[in-house]
Amino acid sequence: MLAPGATPMPQTARLTVRSVLDAVDVERRYRNGRGVGPMTLHVTCGERVAVMGPNGAGKTTLLRILATGVRPRRGVVRWYGTTSPRRARRLLGFAPDVIVEEGALSARQSTYFWCRQWMSSVEAGGFVDDALTQFGLHDVADEPVSSFSFGMRRRLGLAQALVHRPRLALLDEPTAGLDPEGVDSLIEALRERAQRGHPTIIATNDCDFVGAACDRVLFLDDGALVWDAAPSELLQWLGSRRVAELEVPPQFSTDALQAIDGVGDISREDGIVRLELLDDRALADVVTVADGSAGGLHGLRLHTPDLGDAFRNLTGRSLRARKPDTHTNNG
Structure with a gap:
């Protein structure tokens, strides 16, 4: 909801382009009232969409719905024309905000295991090498995951989510724990996906990353979609x-x-x-x-004003705001 006295920002009308992801009136609320929706969202080919909002705003719940991890209580999701979660999973790549824990396997073995769910062993080898190289893990590909730092495991989780070049990728807080080199690798990976026409939806409050990597921003507050615009539009509205x-x-x-x-x-x-x-x-x-x-x-x-200031001006709340109740499934 807009903060009392907030000046509504004029939203730019979007061109009518055939969407590849449609979430119509989706809603998933928990007993404590937290969650997301009802909300309608359409994503087109190649879009890089950031979902921003404070803890408890519904970012993780929305991603889990789109990743088929939880079912909405109401509404419908259509992925590339199908409403079947089973069929949709063949099209998706998902990196949750938890860290890879496959300590007994090497990075190569772990990523190969994931890749084989989507393609043959002949194809998988090259895709695995490409993904590990993309995220700076080629030189440690045969070392056990148990020896990896937090940041290296974050890189590995991203490599595994994107290794099979999914039609739609969903990334939850992907820059948490990444060093600048890792962030640059992620930005480049998203740029390449956009060039192939593959959209990516990212839950994050990293304003610098969103400004550099995304062409669309969704602001969530209390589970509601309160704004949908390009980062440049939001910053232009704020002024200098x-x-x-x-x-x-x-x-x-x-x-x-x-x-x-x-x-x-x-x-x-x-x-x-x-x-x-x-x-x-x-x-x-x-x-x-x-x-x-x-x-x-x-x-x-x-x-100078950033996306955090835009969110604060629109809602009266900070992106860093926390609520007393922290249900694990409603981020």
Whole structure:
């Protein structure tokens, strides 16, 4: 839902293109009310779609529905024309947010096992080599997975999800634990998939990654789809005004900040006060007022608006927000 007082962003009308994934009025709610839907989503060939939202917004539940891991309570999902989950699984690649634990096998053996579910042994060998090389694991392909670091296991999970070149890939928090080289490998893999016309849906709150890798962003909040746009559209809507983040103590009051000329919207969350600078010259007054207040100023960060700011402006909540109840199946 839009935050009270939030200015609706005009959404650009999308060209009518034949979709390859259709989720119509899908809903899956748990006893605690968390989950996702009802929601309608259409994805076309080659799209790289990011699903963003705080913990509990429904990102993981949506991916599990699309990956046939759970059935929606209502609604229908159509994958490349079929509504059969059994047939759809032949078309999918899924990387959950858990880490590969096949410690007794080598990376090559483990990936080969996955690949053989989709193709012959003759074909699988080359596909396995390509996938391991893509994610920088070729030199350790014959080492046991038990010797791998967290980041290496994350790379292996991505290689296994994409090894058979699925028509549709679903990746849950794929950049968690990846170093910059691993992120670059993932971005390149998604670019190659897009060139082949194969769409990818990624659940992530990594704003930098989304800006570099995705051409469409879905914002989820409380299981509802609140916005659907290209990253560039969201950032253009925000404008180029800088955002100041002040690290402050609990007793800090924002009243004096609101009186400063050149300061726009102010929000507060988890010891961080965020304010929009309508005029960069206001920054000096902001620092003076904050540092002279009770408890003082503990830290300052400046940045240009990003997708996290767009989500906050639309919903009044942070992408990092957590809710007290953390059901394991509703992320």
